[in-house]
Amino acid sequence: MKRPLRTPFFEIGVKNYIYGDDVLKMALHAEQCAEKYDIDVIMIVPYTEIRTVRQNTKRLFVFAPYMDTLRPGRGMADVLPEAIKAAGAEGVVINHCERPMSLPQMKATIDRARELDMYVFGCADSIAETQALAQLRPDIINPEPNELIGGGGGVSDKAYVEANIRAVKDIYEDIIVEQAAGVSSPKEVYDFIFAGCEATGAASGIFRAEDPYQMAEAMIAAVRKAKDDRNAANNS
Secondary structure, three states: OOOOOOOOEEEEEOOOOOOOHHHHHHHHHHHHHHHHHOOOEEEEOOHHHHHHHHHOOOOOEEEEOOOOOOOOOOOOOOOOHHHHHHHOOOEEEEOOOOOOOOHHHHHHHHHHHHHOOOEEEEEEOOHHHHHHHHOOOOOEEEEOOHHHOOOOOOOOOHHHHHHHHHHHHOOOOOOEEEOOOOOOOHHHHHHHHHOOOOEEEEOHHHHOOOOHHHHHHHHHHHHHHHHHHHHHHHHO
C-alpha cells in the first residue's frame, strides 16, 4: 500500500542539475525541512541516486523521472519498473516535456505503476492534454506550459491555473493538481498554495539559486505559511 501523500506538498525536481553525493546532501536537507515545517516533500531524483536517497530518508517521497513498460528479461538500457521499485522509488513521472509520451504510452506506464503500487505524477502542456491525461487517472497532474519550464519565463497565470484545476476535478475529483512551471521564488510558491493549489514545486528555481539549500527551505516554509493562512481565512 502506498504511503499517504498529504496536500499541500512540495516537489523538488533534481533533473541533472546535481548528481552523486550532492543529491543526497539536498535530500537530507529537504528531509529536515519536511520535518521542521510538517510538509510532505516529493523529490524526483536520477535513477542512480534512488536507492541512496531512499535508504537515508524517512519523510521524503522518492520518485523516478521516467520508466519504461517492459517486464523482467530482455531490454538493454530500458528502465525496468520493478528495478526502480526495488531501489526504493515510490512514484514515477510521466510525460514531462523533456521526455514526452503518447497517450498509449502514458496508459501503459500508469497500468504498470499500478501493478507495483506506485504513484504516477503526470505532466501536461495544455488544457486539452490535461483533460486527456486526467481520463487515465494518474495520482497527480502538473499542468505546465512548456515555455515556462526552466525558469525565466514567469509562472502560469491565475486563469490558466483555475482552468486546469477545473478540467481535472470535473473528470476525477481525487486527482491532485500541482502547479509548478517556472516557479522561482517563495512568493510564487505562497501565491499558488494560498490560491488553492494542492501542490507546487521547483527545479531550476532551486538549483540555479545563489544558495539552493536556502531556497529549498524558503519554498517549503512558504507552503506551510500559505496552508496556515488559507486555513485561517477559510475559518474566519
